[in-house]
Amino acid sequence: MxxxxxxxxxxxxxxxxxxxxxxxxxxxxxxxxxxxxxxxxxxxxxxxxxxxxxxxxxxxxxxxxxxxxxxxxxxxxxxxxxxxxxxxxxxxxxxxxxxxxxxxxxxxxxxxxxxxxxxxxxxxxxxxxxxxxxxxxxxxxxxxxxxxxxxxxxxxxxxxxxxxxxxxxxxxxxxxxxxxxxxxxxxxxxxxxxxxxxxxxxxxxxxxxxxNDEFYLRRGGWKYFISESKLQYFMFKKNIINIFRLTFNILIRFFVQFVLPNKFRKWLFLNFFRK
Known part of the structure; x- marks a missing residue:
């Protein structure tokens, strides 16, 4: 104990x-x-x-x-x-x-x-x-x-x-x-x-x-992007981030979570978001 x-x-x-x-x-x-x-x-x-x-x-x-x-x-x-x-x-x-x-x-x-x-x-x-x-x-x-x-x-x-x-x-x-x-x-x-x-x-x-591959699928798609965007807007309303950071964060997430196909999102995670 x-x-x-x-x-x-x-x-x-x-x-x-x-x-x-x-x-x-x-x-x-x-x-x-x-x-x-x-x-x-x-x-x-x-x-x-x-x-x-x-x-x-x-x-x-x-x-x-x-x-x-x-x-x-x-x-x-x-x-x-x-x-x-x-x-x-x-x-x-x-x-x-x-x-x-x-x-x-x-x-x-x-x-x-x-x-x-x-x-x-x-x-x-x-x-x-x-x-x-x-x-x-x-x-x-x-x-x-x-x-x-x-x-x-x-x-x-x-x-x-x-x-x-x-x-x-x-x-x-x-x-x-x-x-x-x-x-x-x-x-x-x-x-x-x-x-x-x-x-x-x-x-x-x-x-x-x-x-597994489902992990990267869960971090993509319209629902996930909307969820993340609303969270960023919540931080903006609470004065944690400014309008410039809000815009940048949402644009990055739109590209990664909605535009990128899953196999490229996986590659991005493994090569840029991980050691």
């Missing part, structure tokens, strides 16, 4: 791959610092294989496992809010249902919070892979200091959501998770910025993130 208690929040729904989900669960429990609590939200009906994986995991981790079974799918934002309410500790680590933590992820994040107690939210680098975790498709590195992250937020999402550990009170203060098409996390970071939260990112890989 850690000297600093913390919760891990996960959500799973019917379309999550059962094998990948099992690997994600195992990576959360096989840590150098074991979580004090794992809160898992089942967002609506799930396949039997996923349910069996949950039951097996619960038997092995009954002392720290808290299961919330929603009979109807409510969506990512609402499911995370429901889970967050049930987290009993101030520090909460987010974990996606198909990614894999490094075995020292929580140890590194807790160490940072201990040294920098003023921090509201802490993320880190992700290494992206498809089928083989040892073959990296790229790393998504982000600014590490609060001042750098505040500047970056005006251009792009400044945190890798699947890596974050945050103070529950600071997220609730900003309004929690709210639905925003494929951008619930960016929307939350913007609102935390407005509420005065202190951001930081580790300069270490702490999560292996699974990607």
């Amino acid at each position: 850690s000297s600093i208690p913390f919760s891990v929040l996960m959500c799973v729904y019917k379309n999550d791959n059962p094998t990948y989900f099992k690997q994600a669960l195992e990576s959360v429990s096989n840590q150098t610092v074991r979580p004090s609590e794992i809160v898992l939200v089942i967002d609506g009906p799930i396949p039997k294989e996923t349910s069996d994986n949950i039951n097996d995991f619960a038997l092995k981790n009954k002392d720290i496992f808290n299961l919330i079974d929603l009979k109807v799918n409510v969506g990512h934002g609402k499911a995370k809010n429901i889970g967050l309410e049930k987290c009993t500790h101030e520090l909460v680590a987010i974990m996606d249902s198909d990614d894999i933590c490094t075995n020292d992820r929580f140890e590194k994040q807790l160490s940072y919070f201990k040294k920098h107690p003023e921090t509201s939210i802490l993320g880190g680098i992700i290494s992206e892979f498809n089928k083989n975790i040892n073959i990296s498709l790229g790393e998504r590195s982000l600014p590490s200091t609060h001042s750098e992250i505040k500047k970056f937020l005006k251009k792009r999402c400044p945190m890798n959501h699947m890596t974050v550990m945050f103070k529950k009170s600071k997220v609730i203060e900003a309004g929690g998770y709210l639905d925003w098409h494929y951008n619930e996390d960016y929307y939350l970071w913007i609102r935390m910025y407005l509420s005065g939260a202190i951001f930081s990112n580790l300069s270490d890989i702490i999560v292996y993130a699974r990607v």
Whole structure:
């Protein structure tokens, strides 16, 4: 057990791959610092294989496992809010249902919070892979200091959501998770910025993130472009960005998310937005 208690929040729904989900669960429990609590939200009906994986995991981790079974799918934002309410500790680590933590992820994040107690939210680098975790498709590195992250937020999402550990009170203060098409996390970071939260990112890989061609498809199309454009306009209305930055951000997104074919968008992500 850690000297600093913390919760891990996960959500799973019917379309999550059962094998990948099992690997994600195992990576959360096989840590150098074991979580004090794992809160898992089942967002609506799930396949039997996923349910069996949950039951097996619960038997092995009954002392720290808290299961919330929603009979109807409510969506990512609402499911995370429901889970967050049930987290009993101030520090909460987010974990996606198909990614894999490094075995020292929580140890590194807790160490940072201990040294920098003023921090509201802490993320880190992700290494992206498809089928083989040892073959990296790229790393998504982000600014590490609060001042750098505040500047970056005006251009792009400044945190890798699947890596974050945050103070529950600071997220609730900003309004929690709210639905925003494929951008619930960016929307939350913007609102935390407005509420005065202190951001930081580790300069270490702490999560292996699974990607495939659907990942790049989700970052394209008219709906995604409109969602991103509205988010940029929200920042403009809140005086985070000026009219010139707003125009530039929307034009870039129109080209990348709507004009570019998926194969070129993938190439752009891997060669310009990743290391």
